[in-house]
Amino acid sequence: MTTAEVPAPALLARIPGSKSLTNRAVLLAAAARGTSRVRAPLVSDDTIAFRDALTACGTRVRSSPLAEYWEVTGTGRGPTGRARLWCADAGTAARFLPPYAATGHGTFLFNGSSQLRARPQGPLLEALRGLGADIETGPGDGLPLLVRADGLTGGRLVVDSSLSSQYLSGLLMAAPLMANGLTVRPEALVSSPYVAMTVALMRRFGATVEERPDGGLRVEPGGYTPADPVVEPDASTASYVFAAAAVTGRTVTVPGLAAGSLQGDLRFVEVLEKAGARVSVTADATSVTGTGRLRGGFDVDMGEISDTFMTLAAIAPLADAPITVHGIGHARLKESDRIAAVARNLRACGIDTEQGRDRITVRPGEPRPARIACHRDHRIAMAFSVLGLARPGTVTLDDPHCVAKTFPGFHEEMRRLFPAYELPDTAGRAADGDR
Ligand SMILES: O=C(O)C1=C[C@@H](OP(=O)(O)O)[C@@H](O)[C@H](O)C1
Numbered sequence: 001m002t003t004a005e006v007p008a009p010a011l012l013a014r015i016p017g018s019k020s021l022t023n024r025a026v027l028l029a030a031a032a033r034g035t036s037r038v039r040a041p042l043v044s045d046d047t048i049a050f051r052d053a054l055t056a057c058g059t060r061v062r063s064s065p066l067a068e069y070w071e072v073t074g075t076g077r078g079p080t081g082r083a084r085l086w087c088a089d090a091g092t093a094a095r096f097l098p099p100y101a102a103t104g105h106g107t108f109l110f111n112g113s114s115q116l117r118a119r120p121q122g123p124l125l126e127a128l129r130g131l132g133a134d135i136e137t138g139p140g141d142g143l144p145l146l147v148r149a150d151g152l153t154g155g156r157l158v159v160d161s162s163l164s165s166q167y168l169s170g171l172l173m174a175a176p177l178m179a180n181g182l183t184v185r186p187e188a189l190v191s192s193p194y195v196a197m198t199v200a201l202m203r204r205f206g207a208t209v210e211e212r213p214d215g216g217l218r219v220e221p222g223g224y225t226p227a228d229p230v231v232e233p234d235a236s237t238a239s240y241v242f243a244a245a246a247v248t249g250r251t252v253t254v255p256g257l258a259a260g261s262l263q264g265d266l267r268f269v270e271v272l273e274k275a276g277a278r279v280s281v282t283a284d285a286t287s288v289t290g291t292g293r294l295r296g297g298f299d300v301d302m303g304e305i306s307d308t309f310m311t312l313a314a315i316a317p318l319a320d321a322p323i324t325v326h327g328i329g330h331a332r333l334k335e336s337d338r339i340a341a342v343a344r345n346l347r348a349c350g351i352d353t354e355q356g357r358d359r360i361t362v363r364p365g366e367p368r369p370a371r372i373a374c375h376r377d378h379r380i381a382m383a384f385s386v387l388g389l390a391r392p393g394t395v396t397l398d399d400p401h402c403v404a405k406t407f408p409g410f411h412e413e414m415r416r417l418f419p420a421y422e423l424p425d426t427a428g429r430a431a432d433g434d435r
């Protein structure tokens with residue numbers, strides 16, 4: 001082999017913990033009687049908001065000095081007393097915490113940023129009211145909401161899960177604290193891997209959950225027992241460094257994100273494989289090796305892994321043929337209307353796109369420099385940063401700090417891995433909504 005043929009060494013990415021696993025683990029630990037340790041938690045805006053909301057209603061959480069673990073002391077029941085819970089931008093807080101609060105006794109006022117207040121809560125409220133919970137809301141069906149809690153007996157429910165899976169996850173996690181447990185069937189479930197993650201973690205904390213032949217789930221009463229789960233690196237976050245591997249022709253490895261992962265978003269690597277990258281998922285790590293070119297000419301359903309569709313869409317102009325993503329209508333209801341935001345930003349780069357209710361097509365083209373409107377959506381910022389890595393000088397983010405929702409050190413890690421990555425101007429941060 002000549003020197004020219006020696007492959008560049010793999011880049012080892014340091015990807016912080018999963019937001020979804022951290023927030024589930026902290027909630028289940030709060031509901032368990034005794035002390036749990038949540039190891040390698042994500043420390044970011046979303047998980048700090050979630051942790052602080054739980055602390056506000058009486059849970060003790062202590063971080064080890066370097067946040068290698070959070071020690072959570074739970075009471076074995078729902079919260080008691082009066083508290084205000086600030087959910088910031090975190091959909092998981094707004095959807096997981098009200099059902100937990102309703103199993104307790106007291107009054108709990110939930111609120112969040114203007115971005116979060118615009119996100120729908122209707123199916124969750126309907127389900128909780130169907131279980132007898134007393135909940136007051138403002139004029140819409142979102143936050144703010146007041147839960148006047150007096151315990152829940154549980155029962156049977158059908159939950160509209162067409163807008164978000166988080167309603168079902170929230171109800172499931174509260175179910176072991178209901179006197180008679182819960183039998184629940186989702187209708188039109190999106191993002192189903194997150195429900196599988198919920199069930200797996202509930203079992204880890206000692207709950208009994210059975211799958212029923214009609215697609216429903218039966219959760220037995222009896223609460224939770226403490227556990228010491230290790231949080232995996234976040235698979236949605238890893239999608240940016242994997243995409244970066246694909247467009248730069250390098251190999252990126254994420255240790256700890258491996259076969260048997262509880263995160264559906266790890267399947268994003270299969271999408272990169274379609275686009276021509278080489279992928280390896282072993283018992284210890286996942287690696288993606290790119291060619292520096294992207295193969296297009298495919299149409300892919302990303303409904304179950306919709307947090308990663310933008311990672312693909314932002315680099316899709318670099319492919320040799322159009323790429324269509326479908327099944328992602330619910331991505332319009334997240335931190336931004338993500339289909340519209342991606343289309344508008346690509347258009348600003350001179351790229352031709354076409355959007356439908358639940359789809360987007362991106363046509364090949366050479367992006368021209370543009371200021372990217374992040375809409376305070378961490379994933380818009382991170383996805384377009386990968387395009388900026390592939391085409392230096394094209395991408396300026398209007399709010400580079402918004403990555404802090406799930407990965408405060410994103411830009412620095414991209415720069416460490418890829419010295420050519422242009423660090424954004426870090427002056428200023430868009431307001432995070434009126435509190
Ligand atoms: O349960 C979870 O942890 C999540 C579920 C998904 O939301 P939807 O179910 O609303 O699609 C995902 O987009 C979000 O980032 C995290």
Ligand SMILES: C=C(OP(=O)(O)O)C(=O)O
Nearest residue numbers: 089090091092307334335
């Ligand atoms: C949709 C997201 O977050 P959440 O719903 O948890 O606010 C996300 O992280 O992409």
